[in-house]
Amino acid sequence: MTHIFVNIQTTDLERSKAFYTALGASINPQFTDENAACIVWDDNVYFMAVTEAYFATFTDKQIVPSRGQxxxxxxxxxxxxxxxxxxxxxxxxxxxxxxxxxxxxxxxxxxxxxxxxxxxxxxxxxxxxxxxxxxxxxxxxxxxx
The missing domain is CATH 3.10.180.10 (2,3-Dihydroxybiphenyl 1,2-Dioxygenase, domain 1)
Structure with missing residues (x-):
């Protein structure tokens, strides 16, 4: 079975957690820390809200800001x-x-x-x-x- 994890960057992890839980998602605390939060939509679809600094460690490519891009x-x-x-x-x-x-x-x-x-x-x-x-x-x- 395939699970989808979409990494999205955030400037404020707590704000992202509050936003997505207001939409009906939940947070998996086992995969949540000060760098990222695992946002659970269902058994197969997850967002990883990742701080900008941590997000940059995933790639050597230039990170573009999500606002305006x-x-x-x-x-x-x-x-x-x-x-x-x-x-x-x-x-x-x-x-x-x-x-x-x-x-x-x-x-x-x-x-x-x-x-x-x-x-x-x-x-x-x-x-x-x-x-x-x-x-x-x-x-x-x-x-x-």
């Missing part, structure tokens, strides 16, 4: 459009920013959220039929109905 956008699915909206509301209430307008493609609904360090997280819902059929077939079926 984008190298990756992390997308997490939710069970409904309402759950997407709830995640964004919780994130904004916890100090995040919604940098773009919601996107509704008919088969998929998504909203973006920047955490207090500027790391981008997208929450989306995709119609189960679109997952099974593919988006083009789903849209065509909806148009003919």
């Amino acid at each position: 984008a190298q990756v956008l992390i997308a997490l699915s939710r069970d409904s459009r309402e759950d997407v909206d709830k995640a964004i509301a919780a994130g904004v209430a916890a100090g995040g920013v919604e940098p773009t307008a919601p996107k509704d493609y008919g088969f998929m609904y998504s909203r973006d959220l920047d955490d207090p360090d500027g790391n981008g997280v997208e929450f989306f819902f995709m119609e189960p039929q679109a997952v099974e059929q593919g988006p083009d077939a789903y849209v065509a079926e909806q148009a003919s109905a």
